[in-house]
Amino acid sequence: MTATTKDSIINERNFRPQRLEEFIGQKDLKRTLRLMLDASKTRGALLEHVVFFGAPGLGKTTLAGIIASEQGTRLHELSAPSIARPGDLAQVLIALQKGDVFFLDEIHALKRESSELLYSAMEDFKVSIKTETGDRPLTLAVYPFTLVGATTDFGILPDAMRSRFGHSFYLKLYTLDELTGVILRAADTLGYMMDDEALAGIAVRSRGTPRTALRLFRRCVDAATNANTDLIDASLVENTMPLLGLDKLGLEDADRKYLATLAITYKGGPVGPRSIAANAGIDLATVEQVIEPVLLTSGLIARTPRGRRITRAGYEHVKTFLAAPPAINWRKVENTDVETGDELNR
Ligand SMILES: Nc1ncnc2c1ncn2[C@@H]1O[C@H](COP(=O)(O)OP(=O)(O)O)[C@@H](O)[C@H]1O
Numbered sequence: 001m002t003a004t005t006k007d008s009i010i011n012e013r014n015f016r017p018q019r020l021e022e023f024i025g026q027k028d029l030k031r032t033l034r035l036m037l038d039a040s041k042t043r044g045a046l047l048e049h050v051v052f053f054g055a056p057g058l059g060k061t062t063l064a065g066i067i068a069s070e071q072g073t074r075l076h077e078l079s080a081p082s083i084a085r086p087g088d089l090a091q092v093l094i095a096l097q098k099g100d101v102f103f104l105d106e107i108h109a110l111k112r113e114s115s116e117l118l119y120s121a122m123e124d125f126k127v128s129i130k131t132e133t134g135d136r137p138l139t140l141a142v143y144p145f146t147l148v149g150a151t152t153d154f155g156i157l158p159d160a161m162r163s164r165f166g167h168s169f170y171l172k173l174y175t176l177d178e179l180t181g182v183i184l185r186a187a188d189t190l191g192y193m194m195d196d197e198a199l200a201g202i203a204v205r206s207r208g209t210p211r212t213a214l215r216l217f218r219r220c221v222d223a224a225t226n227a228n229t230d231l232i233d234a235s236l237v238e239n240t241m242p243l244l245g246l247d248k249l250g251l252e253d254a255d256r257k258y259l260a261t262l263a264i265t266y267k268g269g270p271v272g273p274r275s276i277a278a279n280a281g282i283d284l285a286t287v288e289q290v291i292e293p294v295l296l297t298s299g300l301i302a303r304t305p306r307g308r309r310i311t312r313a314g315y316e317h318v319k320t321f322l323a324a325p326p327a328i329n330w331r332k333v334e335n336t337d338v339e340t341g342d343e344l345n346r
């Protein structure tokens with residue numbers, strides 16, 4: 001394989017599977033989506049509107065593309081924050097052709113007026129727009145389409161919006177096996193060989209997220225390119241990861257800052273995420289959506305009724321990067337798991 005073919009297919013878009021069966025993991029989601037796709041096909045009807053929610057990089061955009069290609073229709077992408085006025089949204093809806101998939105990303109950020117317009121398009125395939133003269137609004141028909149919404153924040157979707165979807169799909173973090181599958185698929189596509197240890201070395205640092213797995217893989221491809229080899233082995237991976245600021249467990253600076261704050265300032269906890277965020281100088285959304293899910297799944301912190309606490313594994317990890325790790329009173333820290341009470345958890 002020549003360097004140019006490798007270059008031309010190395011960007012993210014080209015790792016996107018086109019068929020539902022090529023999409024790795026999310027077994028329950030795939031089963032339900034397959035059921036809906038097959039049934040609508042048999043009926044000769046369109047797939048009902050659906051919404052995907054889950055952290056960034058878990059495959060929401062990819063699934064929207066898969067729905068379009070499974071149905072043999074076109075995909076239109078729009079991100080809600082880019083819609084300033086309802087008129088912007090109306091324009092896109094009017095331009096849709098019969099059966100198109102309209103992918104609306106970050107749907108939680110849609111403004112109220114635009115949401116109203118979207119509801120009537122979803123339900124009656126009609127949009128009403130104000131005219132220049134300020135007379136009665138003009139009502140136009142739009143072709144039947146399938147709305148695919150995506151959001152990282154399902155909790156803040158208004159009920160009116162939620163109830164208009166035929167199904168809401170929740171995307172989970174991926175297991176190490178599934179991440180290995182994602183990396184292997186990309187390696188095969190690009191013509192690289194990898195050993196099991198190298199695959200595991202990337203998977204374990206991927207935060208349960210295919211996008212991260214692929215990004216780390218691409219940096220290993222960079223290293224392989226520079227070393228003029230088609231083999232990505234464990235030593236190449238282990239030499240590349242520190243250059244990206246990733247330690248053995250795949251933690252980044254912000255994760256280590258969180259752990260250090262929990263260990264030093266709060267003596268291991270328990271303490272609410274809000275306090276940790278404020279003290280570590282990290283915003284609360286990043287703490288709750290990016291850092292804590294990883295630390296919880298890797299067993300470095302635990303959730304208690306009174307907030308987060310460090311685990312023994314977490315403390316062992318702190319010792320690897322703090323020169324003078326604080327002493328922890330484990331009796332006190334671990335004794336907090338069963339108590340109920342105040343609202344520190346939120
Ligand atoms: N289940 C999966 N199987 C294979 N590749 C995946 C899977 N989920 C995500 N990816 C890949 O990860 C990257 C990020 O996915 P994307 O759909 O953009 O995530 P999101 O829209 O949720 O942020 C893409 O390159 C995509 O191909």
Ligand SMILES: [Mg+2]
Pocket residue numbers: 057060061062105
């Ligand atoms: Mg996306």
